Amino acid sequence: MAVRPNENFLITQLDWLANFVRANSLWPMPFATACCGIELMATASSRYDLARFGSEAIRFSPRQCDLMIVAGRVVMKMVPVMQRIWLQMPEPKWCISMGACASSGGVFDTYAVVQGIDRFIPVDVYVPGCPPRPEQLIRAVLDIQEKVKRQGTLLGREFEERKAPERPRPLALELAPSEKIVAPGSVRTATQEWDVN
Amino acid sequence: MDHRSTLSVLRSQLGEQAFVTSEFRDNFRIEVPAERVLDALLALKDQAGFDMLAELTAVDYLHYPNARDRYGVVYCLLNTTTGERVFVKTFVNDPDPCLPSVFPLWKGADWLEREVYDMFGIVFEGHPDLRRILLPEGFRSYPLRKDYPLRGRLERHNFPVIPRAES
Amino acid sequence: MPLQEVESFVGEETADKDFLYTLNFGPQHPATHTTLRLILTLDGETVIRAVPDIGYLHSGFEKLGEDLDFNQYVTIVDRMNYISPIANEIAWHHVVEKLLGIEITPRCRYIRTIMAEIARISDHLLNVGTAALDLGAFTAFLYAFYQREKCYDIYETAAGQRFHPSYTRVGGLMADVTDDWIRKVRDFVVGFPKAHSDISKLLNKNRIFMDRTQGIGVLSREDAINLSVTGPLARASGVVRDLRKDEPYLAYSELDFQVVCAKEGDCYARYMVRMGEMLESLKIIQQAIENLPSGPVNVDIEGKAVIPDKSATYRSIEGLIQHFELIMTNRQWKVPVEEVYGANETANGELGFYIVADGTGRAYRARTRPPSFIHFAIFPYLIEGHLISDVPAILGSLNIIAAELDR
Numbered sequence: 001m002a003v004r005p006n007e008n009f010l011i012t013q014l015d016w017l018a019n020f021v022r023a024n025s026l027w028p029m030p031f032a033t034a035c036c037g038i039e040l041m042a043t044a045s046s047r048y049d050l051a052r053f054g055s056e057a058i059r060f061s062p063r064q065c066d067l068m069i070v071a072g073r074v075v076m077k078m079v080p081v082m083q084r085i086w087l088q089m090p091e092p093k094w095c096i097s098m099g100a101c102a103s104s105g106g107v108f109d110t111y112a113v114v115q116g117i118d119r120f121i122p123v124d125v126y127v128p129g130c131p132p133r134p135e136q137l138i139r140a141v142l143d144i145q146e147k148v149k150r151q152g153t154l155l156g157r158e159f160e161e162r163k164a165p166e167r168p169r170p171l172a173l174e175l176a177p178s179e180k181i182v183a184p185g186s187v188r189t190a191t192q193e194w195d196v197n
Numbered sequence: 198m199d200h201r202s203t204l205s206v207l208r209s210q211l212g213e214q215a216f217v218t219s220e221f222r223d224n225f226r227i228e229v230p231a232e233r234v235l236d237a238l239l240a241l242k243d244q245a246g247f248d249m250l251a252e253l254t255a256v257d258y259l260h261y262p263n264a265r266d267r268y269g270v271v272y273c274l275l276n277t278t279t280g281e282r283v284f285v286k287t288f289v290n291d292p293d294p295c296l297p298s299v300f301p302l303w304k305g306a307d308w309l310e311r312e313v314y315d316m317f318g319i320v321f322e323g324h325p326d327l328r329r330i331l332l333p334e335g336f337r338s339y340p341l342r343k344d345y346p347l348r349g350r351l352e353r354h355n356f357p358v359i360p361r362a363e364s
Numbered sequence: 365m366p367l368q369e370v371e372s373f374v375g376e377e378t379a380d381k382d383f384l385y386t387l388n389f390g391p392q393h394p395a396t397h398t399t400l401r402l403i404l405t406l407d408g409e410t411v412i413r414a415v416p417d418i419g420y421l422h423s424g425f426e427k428l429g430e431d432l433d434f435n436q437y438v439t440i441v442d443r444m445n446y447i448s449p450i451a452n453e454i455a456w457h458h459v460v461e462k463l464l465g466i467e468i469t470p471r472c473r474y475i476r477t478i479m480a481e482i483a484r485i486s487d488h489l490l491n492v493g494t495a496a497l498d499l500g501a502f503t504a505f506l507y508a509f510y511q512r513e514k515c516y517d518i519y520e521t522a523a524g525q526r527f528h529p530s531y532t533r534v535g536g537l538m539a540d541v542t543d544d545w546i547r548k549v550r551d552f553v554v555g556f557p558k559a560h561s562d563i564s565k566l567l568n569k570n571r572i573f574m575d576r577t578q579g580i581g582v583l584s585r586e587d588a589i590n591l592s593v594t595g596p597l598a599r600a601s602g603v604v605r606d607l608r609k610d611e612p613y614l615a616y617s618e619l620d621f622q623v624v625c626a627k628e629g630d631c632y633a634r635y636m637v638r639m640g641e642m643l644e645s646l647k648i649i650q651q652a653i654e655n656l657p658s659g660p661v662n663v664d665i666e667g668k669a670v671i672p673d674k675s676a677t678y679r680s681i682e683g684l685i686q687h688f689e690l691i692m693t694n695r696q697w698k699v700p701v702e703e704v705y706g707a708n709e710t711a712n713g714e715l716g717f718y719i720v721a722d723g724t725g726r727a728y729r730a731r732t733r734p735p736s737f738i739h740f741a742i743f744p745y746l747i748e749g750h751l752i753s754d755v756p757a758i759l760g761s762l763n764i765i766a767a768e769l770d771r
Contacts, residue, residue: 031392033399033421034767035446038490039527042516045509060394075770077333078399078420079356081391086359107439110424111340111349112332119354122361131527221702222462223611248589252705254731256720261728262701271718273705273733277589277603280610284705305592308741316426331419331770340427341729347424347431 015152022066022092023148024054026141029065029089031082034072036099036131043134055141062088067144070123071131073101075112079120086121094148096140097123100130200225203245203283210240226284234287235297238272242302247274247283250299253309255317259343268294268319289319298324316341383407389755391420396759397494398766400740409751414744418737422770429730433696434460434534435671437730442528444732445768447490448483450519451710453532458613459706459717464697466535466669470615470657475541476532477615478549478652479522480708481645485556486515487711487763488596488638495635495760496567499576504566511559514552521545534697535669536662546653553650560642567635577631581746581758584629591742595713595735597762600637601629607709619651631761669697696725712736712763736768 030040044050044058059065062085074082086095097117100106103126105115117123124147127140207216207227216237217228229237241247252273258264266288274283289296298321299306310321311330318339321327329336336352338345390401399420405413425444429437434457441456442449454476461468468476493508516526522545523529523538531538567573583593588601598605606623608616624640626633662670665683671690676683689695699721707716713735720729739762746758 032397035443035449035527037398038447042509042513046506047510047513060392073421073423075419075421075423076336076353077422078391081420083357083359085392107443108423108428110347110427111345111353113423114353114356119358120356121359133526221700222465222704222706224703224705226703250592251594251707251714252716252718252731252733254718254733256703256729256731261720261722271703271705273716273718277605280605303592304587304590305738305741308737309592312737329419331422333419340424347427 019149019152022152023145025057026055026067026094026144026148027057027059027065028055028067028069028141029060029062029085030058030069030071031085032069032071033074033078034101036071036102039131039134040069040071040098040137043137048134048138050138050141053138053141053145062086063090065089066093067096067141068093069096069098069137070102070117071098073099073106073108074114074117076114077112079114082117083121092152094124094144095122096125096127096137096144098127098137098140099132100128103128106130200281200283203241203281206240206245207237210244211237223282224284225282226286228286231287231289231296234270234272234285235299237285238274238299238302241274241283241285246276246278247281249275249277250303250305250309251275251282253299253306253313255313255319255341257317257341257343267291268317270296270313270319272299294319295322296320297322300324315339318342384412387752391417396764398764398769400764400766400769402743402755404747404752404755406752409753411747411750411752411755414747414755416740416743418740418766419770421766423767425771426730426732429727431726433693433725434727437727438532439528439530441732442530443767444734444771445487445710445712445715445736445765446528447765448487448711449528450479450531451483451487451708452715453530454480454614455706455708455710455715456717457532457534458708459704459719460534462706463702463704463719463721464534464669464699466663466667468535468663469660471540471659472536472661472663473615474652474656475522475537475661477619478649478656479519479531480614480710481648481652482515482518482549482552484645484711485642486512488642489515491711491760491763492563492567492635492638495631495757496573498756498760499573501567501570501573504563507559507563507566511556514548514555518545518548518552521548533662533670535667540661546656549649549653553646553653556646557643560639560646564639568639574632576754576757577635577761578628580631580750580754581761582628582630583742583746587742587745588629591745592738593713593742594738595709595711596634596637596641597713597739599624600626600633602627607707607714611707613708615652616648619648621645621648631757634761693725699723699725707733710735712765712768713739732768732771734768734771736763736765737771740764740769 032040050056068086097103101108102117105113125140125143127136129136211233215233219226254271256269258267258269267290269286269288272285298310310324311327313319314327315329315331316339384405384407387404387406389404390396391399401417403415404411425440428440438453438456441452444452489508489512493505496504519529520526522541523531583601585602588598588603604625609623621644624637624644626637665672668686672683672686677687701723703720705716705718707714715735716733718731719727722728
């Protein structure tokens with residue numbers, strides 16, 4: 001008489017396998033804006049060689065990636081772009097906030113710089129430093145791997161049909177049109193203005 | 198650096214009284230009233246050989262000691278043959294600070310003037326495309342004016358939030 | 365580039381409006397390396413018009429410069445041109461010292477010269493490497509990055525930080541260099557020509573690289589002057605101007621080097637000028653490291669310009685008082701109520717600062733003349749009539765650094 005494993009047992013095992021595979025083949029999407037982007041390039045090139053940890057497949061298209069590395073400060077004009085890219089990435093996905101500027105604004109406590117990207121998108125791992133050394137970024141990638149192996153995607157939303165629109169939600173406050181800050185400019189540009197309604 | 202030939206050109210074009218000169222370290226400065234600035238720059242370009250506009254910037258003198266005017270605009274001209282530099286300076290005031298554009302003289306003035314407009318709100322008349330360049334279109338303040346706070350007026354955090362459950 | 369309606373821009377005989385379409389390039393695109401955006405109007409594959417849209421990294425540097433004092437702001441200028449940070453520091457303190465009337469010591473001049481030239485090499489290396497990367501040559505990028513790591517090591521040995529050293533101070537340096545640093549610079553001087561020739565062999569006569577850069581993005585001499593272009597871009601177009609020769613600063617008047625120029629003004633000429641400049645820089649480093657003067661690295665403590673070192677601060681009353689005076693925001697330096705402009709020849713061109721001082725230890729206005737900003741403004745003139753595949757080639761040859769572009 002064969003032992004029929006119950007439903008729970010089977011799913012746990014598949015999860016373990018899926019998480020193992022996901023963790024060791026993270027594809028980073030470099031959202032490199034400033035100085036940290038150069039350190040990101042240094043991490044991927046000869047001396048530090050991110051390929052040793054299975055994350056060398058850097059793709060610039062958000063559709064192919066599952067790890068967004070925000071490297072550098074994010075300013076007013078860039079926030080909607082960052083949110084759009086984050087929403088375009090398929091589930092499951094993770095985010096590394098690389099450097100002091102992305103994590104907290106760093107030395108740039110000015111009118112234009114967002115004081116931490118975690119105010120606007122979810123972040124999994126923060127890397128301190130200005131900019132962090134490549135070793136620190138590699139450590140962060142390892143931390144993400146550990147996190148993926150341990151908890152996977154808790155909600156399993158990658159199996160659901162996608163409902164969220166691939167663009168940021170309208171502003172929380174209702175503002176007059178003149179007060180809205182619309183990022184990719186509106187003067188005869190390639191993209192349309194956000195559809196606020 | 199000898200500036201006598203430049204000065205003689207300016208004297209013959211603008212007259213003796215139209216400008217004031219001063220010198221600090223190696224910077225040779227010519228102060229011109231705002232309505233004569235285009236004449237002065239034209240003379241310097243066409244007759245004194247200043248073929249490059251190396252720098253164009255503005256200063257807000259709101260809290261400056263002993264300042265009489267609100268905004269100063271500085272043109273740094275360079276003669277690429279002799280290496281001579283002069284700084285032409287002029288002043289404008291509120292309520293609507295306005296200067297003629299030097300884009301017809303030097304094409305390099307295009308973005309420099311747009312930046313001054315973006316940061317100080319000084320309008321350059323005759324500029325072909327005077328829009329904001331660094332800040333978003335919807336931004337309404339001029340951040341490098343001295344009455345604008347360093348940390349802004351909360352524009353930097355007026356964006357929607359995407360929580361984990363909705364991404 | 366003036367923004368006009370498409371109807372008025374296109375001649376009647378060239379194309380119907382329906383054939384034109386608009387392509388958005390950036391702000392997040394691998395070929396830009398930074399955050400900038402282009403709106404290209406295309407007729408088939410030909411770019412009819414390009415409208416750059418910048419400001420995606422505008423972080424208020426100049427406003428911060430009005431809030432921080434002359435020593436503190438060095439950490440911010442570091443982050444301006446982030447592929448050769450130390451050149452910005454040297455330029456900033458060059459202008460501050462010009463304002464305060466401080467004459468730095470010979471040893472400091474030589475160390476700063478060496479650092480500025482290493483910064484120039486690392487900047488050109490990254491530019492050459494990524495420009496080749498965009499055109500499909502990956503190996504040169506890896507060679508270049510390996511040499512850049514050596515430059516980082518040199519910064520790290522001197523200042524403790526590999527990327528943003530924040531090494532200069534008003535009237536001197538953060539600390540004197542060690543023998544270990546001198547040894548590393550000597551090793552670099554010995555080892556670099558091999559890497560340089562490797563990159564040259566990969567690219568100089570590479571058929572694909574030549575085809576994609578020769579005759580592309582030609583900038584004439586008159587346009588270069590009229591558009592305020594400086595640095596390697598201007599020299600590649602035949603403008604023989606180099607601030608190191610024309611307005612000598614630091615130790616350049618005592619060293620023997622040549623200004624590399626070209627006549628063609630295309631992307632290939634810019635690449636060749638950069639490659640040539642690296643060897644000239646190496647020559648400067650070699651001479652400077654062999655003739656490095658001994659003596660103090662900071663100006664005399666009587667001048668009340670430099671922060672005294674720790675032992676003087678802790679063990680002598682004069683040192684303690686001077687440290688205190690320089691740190692207190694209402695004391696600090698004796699600053700004239702004046703305005704001054706000064707410029708250095710950095711890897712990208714003329715990096716100038718215009719400081720308006722109001723008698724306090726912080727600048728009333730700290731304006732930067734950013735070469736990247738001025739160089740990106742010429743992009744619409746260069747790309748007109750080229751194919752869309754030439755966009756990365758021209759962008760790569762201009763060496764646009766977003767943090768310097770937007771500040």
